[in-house]
Amino acid sequence: MVDQIDRSGDGVSLTLANGETLEADLVLSAVGLRPRTDLARAAGLETERGIVVNRALETSAPDVYALGDCAEVDGHVLLYVLPLMACSRALAKNVAR
Numbered sequence: 166m167v168d169q170i171d172r173s174g175d176g177v178s179l180t181l182a183n184g185e186t187l188e189a190d191l192v193l194s195a196v197g198l199r200p201r202t203d204l205a206r207a208a209g210l211e212t213e214r215g216i217v218v219n220r221a222l223e224t225s226a227p228d229v230y231a232l233g234d235c236a237e238v239d240g241h242v243l244l245y246v247l248p249l250m251a252c253s254r255a256l257a258k259n260v261a262r
Contacts, residue, residue, distance in 0.1 A: 198244045200235040215242040222256045232256055 169180040170192055179187045202212040211217040211225035215237030222230045222238070232252040234244055243249065 198234060200237075200242055202235065205231070205235070213237055213240075220255075221259045222252060223259075230256055230260070 166182040167179050168182050171178045171180070173188060176188060176190045177192055179189060179192070181187065200215040202216055205216045205224075206212045209226065210229065210231075216224055216231040216235050218224055218231050218236050218238055220238060222232050222236065224231050233249050234242070236243065236252065238252070243252065
């Protein structure tokens with residue numbers, strides 16, 4: 166995990182969480198991800214900024230779940246890997262009941 170990015174000559178120096186440093190020519194950061202909900206909306210699912218789900222990841226249709234970049238939980242679209250991993254664990258527990 167990158168903790169800090171600093172200019173270093175013509176490139177950048179990255180300081181990792183474990184204290185290690187790396188040199189790079191550039192850093193690319195992806196931002197502005199927007200869920201594509203057209204198919205879900207056409208299928209009759211409730212959508213807002215994403216596919217609306219409850220905390221059990223259930224959509225507005227019975228036995229249909231959503232997770233990842235397209236899911237909106239409590240008004241939040243969870244765009245990162247860590248929330249996705251937590252959601253997948255929660256979904257597995259709910260589906261396996």
